[in-house]
Amino acid sequence: MAAAYDLAVIGAGPAGAAAAATAARAGLAVALVDRARFPRDKLCGGGVTGRARRALAAVFGPLPAALFLDCARVRLVAGDRLLGEVADAPPLSLTMRRDFDAALRAAALAAGADDLAGRRPAALDPASGRIAFEDGGSLAAALVIGADGANSFVARSLWGRAFDPARIGFALEVEAPRPGPAEDDAVEVDLAAAAWGYGWAFPKPRSMTLGVGGLHPANPDLRGRLAAYLARHGATGAGRVRGAFVPAGAVRRVPGRGRVLVAGDAAGLVDPVTGEGIAWAVISGAAAGRAVAAALADGRPERALPAYGRALAPVRAELFRANLLRRLVYPGPLRGRFASLLARQPRLQRRYLALLAGEIDYADIRAASLLRIALRLVAGRG
Template structure:
């Protein structure tokens, strides 16, 4: 501590999977690290909380943790739906594991703290002092940093500080979700509804004590998401869904920060917009990006050039950005009216499409590999609409 300021190599804002991954990796690299979150854990978080095979690998690599029946429900049973109509029921090629973010996030944070991360839960940031590389907390505590990592969600105060806003209001997604009482047996069926909303999807995931039912889409589209959520909940849960609390939150849905930071301030996870607009994968990207941000920070600090951290980090997560770009292009096939009949048919009949979807979640393939398998005629039609956004919205974005 110097002049009343406690200084760390890395300060992480946000203690979800991205923030805890950053903190845990920082300790593994021998860096001093503090984790700040305005909530006190355990805390609830809107999320379907399907931990994919890719997410399992990230959790194993960063925390040394495996999925287990105490914390996760396992099932391979899947249904693909279209505006309430069941198109196909089948078994996924891999185990799908479902948990609760309230438990998962708390568990990961405990691992980071046990590794030596200093814990600042239940406090918020009052002031960013970039010139001094310091933060002032609401209680007056002043904390210095070499590199600051914002892992503080889609409405990130850190992103708002460096860019003036946390997200593009035209491109941000919004989701509603409810926990419906009644535990599920092992091998309970999950479902994804690809047309319950426009340019989005609905999910019904089995859990140990409940079912998590929700939907999400691009917020700026002209559709009554809250009304659609009420209809979807009634469709999926019936009487069991009556009176349950519905929560809503902004979610990234294809738009990400092309430059994920500024100087020695980096963004990870949802704060950087790292969510796949097709599969909904976000947990794996959160953990991966948190670890990559710290690796970039360590390199920059070792060189005595903390301001180079953003450039180093951007290179380290280029593989994520490349995949998100390709997902945005391919989602025209999934969401646009132009391809809706063909996409519906493929959902019902195509074993190749099903395998590709779950291979992506398992980390066993990439969009680049899938793109190479798309017939040239379809690929050409998709390429004509390469914005990755609905036509009305794309027109506004071009304007």
Template sequence: MNCTYDLVVIGSGPAGSAAALTAAKAGLSVALLDKSPFPRDKLCGGGVTGRSVRYLNDIFDIAPSDALFLQSTQVRLAFEGRAISEQHTPTPLYMTMRRDFDAALHHQASAAGVQVFAPVRIAEIDLDAVSVTLADGRRLTGAAMIGADGANSAVARALFGRPFNPSQIGFGLEIEMDRALLDDNTTEIDLGAANWGYGWVFPKHDSITLGVGGIHALNPDMKSHFRTYLARHAPKLAETGDFKCKGAFLPFGAYRKVPGRGRILLAGDAAGLVDPITGEGIAWAMKSGQFAGQAVVEALAQGGPDQAMAAYMQRVSFIHREIEAAHRIRTLIYSRPVRPFFPRAVERNPTMSRTYLRLLAGDLDYADLGYKVMFRLMRRLGGSLLYRRAA
């Protein structure tokens, strides 16, 4: 059995659902594949920024609701267990379970007329034929294909031999804990819980998500970092070991500068479009999925599906610029000479933590910071360095 579509989308997370929905609304025939049925679980802190909420509304016409989100306006920045800043953020952070969030987006794509194939197992991806052969023998062919199948993307593997170099991306561990262990809705981010990474405590309606993540190559014993962080917040749980821990690669920082080829595009985690500082990937997953869908629509309208990559690059370059700007700031925060002095700099300069929270909330893009702000950040870090040495 061979079915032909204008677009085949592999992966129905935020990026894939956004791509499929965008293309279907423009009148394309779309096949949307995923290895899992929905709802399904996914390792993710579940923090949804203000930027994500805007994209959620613009792309999926979904407004934040109490049923899907818990709003958190109290944020604690910590370093190796010590609070260095506690602030009330005017723009709330929205906390959700990815099981529910992704299912809502997947439903919107399905309702738009996308033909869903889930759960399915892919036996072969033929990039030249722009086709996918399923384990049951069915063959789906498209004029174009979008790989939105996560950090371990099969489409990226078909394009480049492997999805990513594991030493260049991140790795995270997390658990869901009893909501009774947290008596308020404070969100915590501990910038010293892992090397070139952080720990997180994200409250939800019925649970608490606690995790640690960082650059994989710089954290050979991430389990040790996780146990240390867990012991600070739930010592009895850490002692008994009565929990189920999930682990996954997190492609923050190692993005694909050319995310695809011709009529084959990559979006979301498959393209490495994750914030190198905050680790947030939902916003850029949705936006890159929308960009990819729009690029295919434009290319097919002009009669040349091989032009999809060029159309996509014109759009996705905005996200690439943001990642590059974040890279420069991340080096200031996490580099070995600065790391011991960063907590003191944050404590002495509340503006630094407010800027971080504005980035986290999505009120500020990295491009908005500009070189003047980066210079001030360097000066403050340098001042703190001199202060500590003098002491």
């Protein structure tokens, strides 16, 4: 007999943990499945924005302060050129995903979800919600949430493949030793380090995360770009280079099929300008958990997906705006002009940093301001 659940959540990263915690707290019998055993690593800059902190607090309550290093000093560069350094920017919290994800998953289990870590699904039947595992076991669930990341098994089961690699981002990262606790406590963003993307140096309590990432097809030599970025930081050969797809700019119009919902990276919820995905993972995971709980309370599981789709509409709208802005600031010569504009306009710099730190939304940028920037960039007056 297969174990029976109200909800199976596949993937116990931020999206899955948020979904499982929300649904378990609503009284559902939840299985939280992950192929990995925790703690496990996850390739990520670990930049947790104000938006993410608010979403995390709403779902998980207070998290241990030791998970985060708060950083308000931000340096904007374009290669060797310093565009600006701000000592009191809206703070970004930096975390190590190994510890952060383990804490979120533990909170979901404490809320009542069953721990199915180290179990890799082999087959999912979207019509019945039945999941067969590679170890021979199986479970049945009234509804399923796929929160299993950029290469989602659930998305592949529904649509044949998770994403079109020609349309999404790719990033390379190295975890390098920190030169010294006080030596570089700034978050650095390098607008010239990758095409349709950027480079980042994020301080962590015991290390420095250095990475470059951008639209996959626009960066055929991303390894070369990373090598140049590491050299600029005196970090050549500093750590193992690892890479991963970032499903930015590929928001799914319908976030699931039938009794299966997808959340977080599996739903393409990554900001194509900033690369932020943690906040959207938590927000979408919690929304999926709520939609499932409400649909099952009404005895109408088929209502979960449409309700979830409606709840995600503001997120999709925000990421749509990000996609438009990306076309303004990232292509060819506009990019250099945008960098120059940032260097010359401290006010614009602050708005950009507020956007990066998740203190303002794209919806908060006035159309008139955008138009003014667009006209300057197009006219070559960066």
